[in-house]
Amino acid sequence: MGFDVAAVRGLFPALGDGWVHLDAPAGMQVPEQVATAVSTALRAPVSGPGGIFPASQRAEAIVDAARRSIADLVGADPAGVVLGPSSAVLLQRLADGLGEGWMIGDDVVVSRLDHPANIAPWQRAAQRSGSSVKFAEVDIETCELPEWQFRELVSPRTKVVAVTAASGAVGTRPDVRKIADSAAEHDALVVVDGAAAAPFLPLDMTTMGADVVALNASAWGGPPVGALVFRDVGMLDRLPSVALEPGARGAERMELGPHAYPLLAGLVSSVDYLAGLDDAALGPRRERLLTSLGSVKAYQAGLLANLTNGLRAMRHVMLIGDAMRRVPSVSFTVDGVKAEDAIEHLSERGVCAFADPGTHGVFAVLGAGEVGGAVRVGLAHYTNASEVDQLVRAVSELT
Numbered sequence: 001m002g003f004d005v006a007a008v009r010g011l012f013p014a015l016g017d018g019w020v021h022l023d024a025p026a027g028m029q030v031p032e033q034v035a036t037a038v039s040t041a042l043r044a045p046v047s048g049p050g051g052i053f054p055a056s057q058r059a060e061a062i063v064d065a066a067r068r069s070i071a072d073l074v075g076a077d078p079a080g081v082v083l084g085p086s087s088a089v090l091l092q093r094l095a096d097g098l099g100e101g102w103m104i105g106d107d108v109v110v111s112r113l114d115h116p117a118n119i120a121p122w123q124r125a126a127q128r129s130g131s132s133v134k135f136a137e138v139d140i141e142t143c144e145l146p147e148w149q150f151r152e153l154v155s156p157r158t159k160v161v162a163v164t165a166a167s168g169a170v171g172t173r174p175d176v177r178k179i180a181d182s183a184a185e186h187d188a189l190v191v192v193d194g195a196a197a198a199p200f201l202p203l204d205m206t207t208m209g210a211d212v213v214a215l216n217a218s219a220w221g222g223p224p225v226g227a228l229v230f231r232d233v234g235m236l237d238r239l240p241s242v243a244l245e246p247g248a249r250g251a252e253r254m255e256l257g258p259h260a261y262p263l264l265a266g267l268v269s270s271v272d273y274l275a276g277l278d279d280a281a282l283g284p285r286r287e288r289l290l291t292s293l294g295s296v297k298a299y300q301a302g303l304l305a306n307l308t309n310g311l312r313a314m315r316h317v318m319l320i321g322d323a324m325r326r327v328p329s330v331s332f333t334v335d336g337v338k339a340e341d342a343i344e345h346l347s348e349r350g351v352c353a354f355a356d357p358g359t360h361g362v363f364a365v366l367g368a369g370e371v372g373g374a375v376r377v378g379l380a381h382y383t384n385a386s387e388v389d390q391l392v393r394a395v396s397e398l399t
Contacts, residue, residue, distance in 0.1 A: 002278055002279065002280055002295055003277060003278050003292075003295040003296060003298070003299045004279065005299065005381075005382065005383075005384050006384075007279075008277065008381050008382050009382045009384070011031040011032055011033065011273070011382075012029050012030070012031055012032070012221075012382050013032055013035075014029040014030065015029065015382060018350065019350050019351070019352050020350055020351045020352060020387045020390050020391065021352050021380065021382075021383075022351060022352055022353055022377040022378060022379065022380075022383065022387070022391060023352040023353065023354060023377075023378065024199075024328075024329075024378035024379060024380040024383075025168040025169070025196070025329050025354070025376060025377075025378040026354065027216075027218035027219060027221075028199065028218070028219065028220055028221040028380045028381065028382075029221060029380070029382070030221050030222075030223075031221050031269075031270070031273050033269050033272070033273055034221060034222060034223065034266045034269045034270045034273060035266070036269075037265045037266045037268065037269035038223060038262045038263060038265060038266040038269075039262075040265070041062065041261055041262035041264075041265035041266070042262045044058065045058070046058050046059050046062070046261045046262075047059055048258060049063065058261075059259075059261050062259075062261045062264050062265050062268070063083070063259055063261075063264060064078070065264075065265075065268045066081075066083055066225075066264040066265075066267050066268055067079070067081040067083065067251070069267060069268045069271035069272070069285070070083075070215065070227045070229060070267070070271070071229065072271065072275075072284075072285045072286040072289060073198065073203065073215070073271055073274070073289060074194065074198075074203045074204065074205045074213050074215070074229050075203070075204040075205060075206060075207075075286065076205055076213075076229045076230075076231065077233055079233045079250055079251065080229055080230035080231065080232070080233040080236065080251065081227055081228075081229050081230075081251055082227060082228040082229075082230070082236070082251045082254045082255060083225065083226070083227055083251070083255060083259060083264065083267075084225075084226050084227070084228075084254075084255060084256070085224065085225070085226060085260075086117075086216055086224065086225075086226040087117055087193065087195055087214035087215060087216045087226040087227070087228070088117035088121075088226070089226060090214065090226050090227070090228045090254065091117055091118060091121045091191070091193075091214055091228070092120075092121040092124075093242055093254055093256075094121070094191070094212065094228060094239075094254070095121035095122050095124065095125040095160075096121075096125060096240075097239040097240045097242075097254075098125065098159065098160065098189070098239070099124075099125030099126070099128060099129050099131075100129075100240060102125065102126070102129035102130075102131045102159055103129060103130065103131070104129070104130035104131065105131070105157055106126075106129065106131040106132075106157050106158075106159050107126070107131055107132040107133065107134055107155065107157055107158050107159070108122045108125070108126050108131065108132075108133055108134070108158065108159055108160045108161075108162065109133075109134045109135075109136060109150065109153045109154055109158055109160070109161045109162070109183075109188070110122055110123070110133060110134070110135060110136070110162045110163075111135065111136040111137075111138075111145055111162070111163050111164065111174075112135055112136065112137055112138050112145075112361075112362055112365050113136075113138050113143070113145045113163075113164055113167050113169075113170075113172060113174065113362055114162065114163065114164045114167075114193060115164065115167075115168060115169075115193060115195070115196075115361075116360075116361065117193065117195075117214070118162045118163075118164060118191065118193040118214065119162065122160060122162050131159070134153045134158075136149050136150060136153060136163070137149065137365070138172070138362060138365060138366075140365065140366055140367075141322070142321060142322045142323055142324075143167070143170045143171075143172045143320065143321030143322070143323055143362070143366070144172060144174075144321075144323050144324070145163070145172060145174040147174065147175045147178040147179050147182070150178075150179045150182040150183070151182045154182050154183050154185070154186050154188055155186060156186050158183070158186055158188040159188060159189065160188060160189045160190075160191055161179065161180075161182075161183040161188050161189070161190050161191070162191045162192075162193070163176060163179050163190070163191075163192060163193070164192070164193040164196065164197075165192050165193065165194045165196070165197035165198075165201075165203070165208070165213075166194075166196040166197035166200075166201070166326070166327040166329075167196060167327075167329065167362065168195070168196035168327075168329050168378070169329065169331060169356070169361065169362050169363065169376065170320055170321040170323070170326075170329065170330075170331050170362060171321065171323060171326035171327050171328065171329040171330060171331075172321060172323040172325070172326055173197065173201075173323065173325040173326050173327060175325075176190075176192055176208045176209065176210065177207065177208055177209050179209075180208060180209025180210060181209060183209075184209065189211045189212065190209060190210050190211045190212070191210070191211065191212045191213075191214065192205070192208060192210040192212070192213050192214070193214050194210075194213045194214060194215050195214065195215055195216040195219045196219065196327055196329065197327060198215055198219060198220060199219050199220035199221075199274075199296075199327075199380075199381070200293065200296055200297055200300055200327045200328065201293060201297055201327065202289065202290045202293040202294055202297075205229060205231055206231065210231065211230070211231050211232065211235075212228055212229065212230055212231070213228070213229045214226070214227070214228055214229075215227045215228075215229070217266075217267050217270055220270060220273075220274055220381075221270055221273065221381075222266060222267050222269075222270030222271070223263040223266035223267055223270070224263065225260070225263050225264065225266075225267045228254065230251075233250065236250050236251055236253055236254065237249065237250065237253065239253065239254065241253040241254075242254060242255075242256050243255060243256065244256065244257060271285070271289070272285070274289055274292060274293065275288035275289045275292055276288070276292065277292035277293070277295060277296055277381060278291050278292040278294075278295040278296075280295075281295075296381060300327075300328045300379055303328065303379055303383060303384075303385065303388055304326070304328045304330070304379060306385065306388050306389075307328075307330060307377075307379070307388045307391070307392065308330065310388070310389075310392035311330070311332055311392065311395065314395065314396055316334055316335040316336070316398065316399055317332050317333070317334055317335075317395060317398075318332060318333045318334075318335070319331075319332045320332055320333065320363075320366060320368065320374060328378060328379035328383075329376070329377075329378040329379075330376075330377050330378070331356070331363070331368075331374045331375065331376045331377075332374065332375055332395075333368060333371050333372070333373075333374055333375070334375065334395070334398050337372065337398050338355075338372035338373060339355035339356060339357070339358070339368075339372055339373030339374055339375050340355045340372075340373065341372075342355065342375045342395075342398055343355045343375060345394065345397070345398055346375075346391070346394050346395075349390070349393075349394040349397075350390070351377075351390060351391050351394055353375055353376060353377045353391075354375070354376040354377075355373055355374070355375060355376070356368065356373055356374045356375075356376055357369060357373045358370070358371075358372075358373040358374055377391065
């Protein structure tokens with residue numbers, strides 16, 4: 001049958017509240033199977049790892065299953081998966097560890113397109129070491145991130161190139177492979193924020209050329225759990241350890257304190273949910289993920305086209321960006337209407353959306369703050385055509 005949005009909507013109890021949830025950039029709603037997995041794990045006897053009794057073995061099995069699920073999602077080795085409370089926390093740990101070896105004259109390259117979670121940690125690490133930070137700029141007309149500039153920005157002294165696989169603000173999908181190739185010429189580490197891309201695209205970190213991929217499970221309806229995935233598993237033993245256990249090895253060296261085992265059980269279920277979005281998906285979980293997310297990509301492309309065409313047809317609306325490759329996150333401004341007033345109007349019509357003041361990040365570069373900020377919406381797996389039409393109708397009334 002392929003991707004069936006009506007069947008997918010039936011997996012989400014939260015959709016019964018009557019609202020049109022176009023707030024996916026802040027995290028999708030939670031499928032029933034994920035909530036059930038968490039609650040079941042809370043009821044089951046689970047202890048700390050290292051024991052020979054069933055409750056301890058159950059904890060170890062949950063962690064192992066969580067690593068394997070994330071590895072399947074990005075095509076990696078489970079031994080290279082670090083688990084934690086969020087990608088922001090884990091990226092900060094990574095930056096702290098790498099930054100210990102930097103010195104004056106070294107530099108890192110970040111982009112204006114990225115979420116602060118993949119910018120601020122590198123800025124802090126560079127400041128402590130006396131290194132410099134270089135920014136890759138966006139095209140203000142299209143919101144593309146031109147890859148040619150990385151050939152000029154990356155040098156033999158560049159330690160890290162941090163870039164996003166997709167922007168949750170304007171939807172742009174940079175050509176990560178070409179950016180990674182520029183970094184590889186100077187042996188710079190490529191750290192890719194995959195949080196906004198993972199719910200909508202089949203990801204393969206080797207194909208992307210990424211050395212490290214950061215993820216947040218809440219982006220696709222999972223629990224509040226983050227992960228860092230290392231292509232070179234051996235790198236984990238070369239980084240300074242943050243673990244409380246002095247004998248920690250591999251991924252455990254970057255994991256601080258005990259895991260939230262029920263949330264990790266939910267993480268596994270959330271990846272299984274992604275793998276089952278297409279009824280025709282068969283085979284091992286990695287293959288099912290590639291098939292299902294490919295179907296999601298095709299479905300979302302049509303829905304996104306309807307949304308963007310509807311917004312562009314309004315003379316009082318300015319759509320921000322026009323990237324050729326993108327995920328279904330959209331931002332726009334409304335002539336004479338502040339973003340805060342616009343989302344209040346949308347809320348009165350049952351539509352969930354966000355207002356960005358336009359004073360920081362990519363919106364500041366684009367000057368959105370000068371016109372009252374930007375309205376942000378994002379499609380989810382459960383978004384249907386009637387909900388897109390409801391948003392377009394509501395925006396058309398903002399005249």
